[in-house]
Amino acid sequence: MLPLWHLCSRDLAAAKLALKEGTHKEVTFASGYLPYKQAIPTAALRKMVDRQAEKDEIVVSMHANAHLRLWESTNTNQRGESLLEYLLGHDLEVLNKGSKATFVNRVRAEVIDVTVATRQVGPMIKNWHVSDEVSCSDNRYIRYDLTICDMTETVYRNPKMTNWATYCTQLEEVVKSCPGTIRNTWQLECLNTSLTDAIIGSYTDNNRICRIQTNRATTWWNEELARLRGLTRRLFNTAKRTGCWDTYKSALTDYNRAVRKAKRGAWRRFCNDVNDAPSTFRIN
Numbered sequence: 001m002l003p004l005w006h007l008c009s010r011d012l013a014a015a016k017l018a019l020k021e022g023t024h025k026e027v028t029f030a031s032g033y034l035p036y037k038q039a040i041p042t043a044a045l046r047k048m049v050d051r052q053a054e055k056d057e058i059v060v061s062m063h064a065n066a067h068l069r070l071w072e073s074t075n076t077n078q079r080g081e082s083l084l085e086y087l088l089g090h091d092l093e094v095l096n097k098g099s100k101a102t103f104v105n106r107v108r109a110e111v112i113d114v115t116v117a118t119r120q121v122g123p124m125i126k127n128w129h130v131s132d133e134v135s136c137s138d139n140r141y142i143r144y145d146l147t148i149c150d151m152t153e154t155v156y157r158n159p160k161m162t163n164w165a166t167y168c169t170q171l172e173e174v175v176k177s178c179p180g181t182i183r184n185t186w187q188l189e190c191l192n193t194s195l196t197d198a199i200i201g202s203y204t205d206n207n208r209i210c211r212i213q214t215n216r217a218t219t220w221w222n223e224e225l226a227r228l229r230g231l232t233r234r235l236f237n238t239a240k241r242t243g244c245w246d247t248y249k250s251a252l253t254d255y256n257r258a259v260r261k262a263k264r265g266a267w268r269r270f271c272n273d274v275n276d277a278p279s280t281f282r283i284n
Helices: 043-052 078-089 164-176 185-205 223-242 246-273 277-281
Strands: 012-018 026-033 057-063 092-094 113-118 125-130 142-146 152-156 210-214
Touching (some): 026 043, 043 057, 113 142, 223 246
Antiparallel strands (some): 125 142
């Protein structure tokens, strides 16, 4: 955990955490207080979000002094609407769960503390809750778990990114060293293995690995769609060679129809699971 002193002030503290050793993925965690007499967003909050959101994922927990039905306040005030407008404008999602009060004194109990995050790290925040632990303050402890096991990484090579000039040069050097005469099957097999290794090695040496990290599962994708997509791609390649496009067009129509059906089904399931107003407000 690395403190970010240039972002810290009387009303905000921030630190950076590397999610996994040896990776570039970092998350900035911040805890802030938004004074009631200052307009939202405060200068400290704006400074932190503007500087960090462009290069890191961020998670901000704040005593906002703002009421909004979205985070289960008993009412909505102007500060809550201003804060929501700011969060939507910077693509930050609210992580609050439940209606348990975050501020409790002898006069009232209210939800005025909000935790927000950028979209990539948001799904990694689990078990957000207001703790029953005594805080010796009117403000209750907010606790949550950060999970990194849900992060999946797709690794691939894009042939269009290959440096074909150096690829050909490197492969040519290997081919020159191959024997010019093949006398038996064993020599043929050895030559075949050498050439295969040379082609693969030249390609990997001159084409960088691309990585895509995500923690969001596509709810509507399934094995049948993967099969139809593979079939459609094979028929497209065949059509390019033969000039016969009818079979490909028919397969493409079936694939697109199946995708639309799967998306509609996933959307209906999602809508059926939305059973309260705050859940509905989170749809954007």
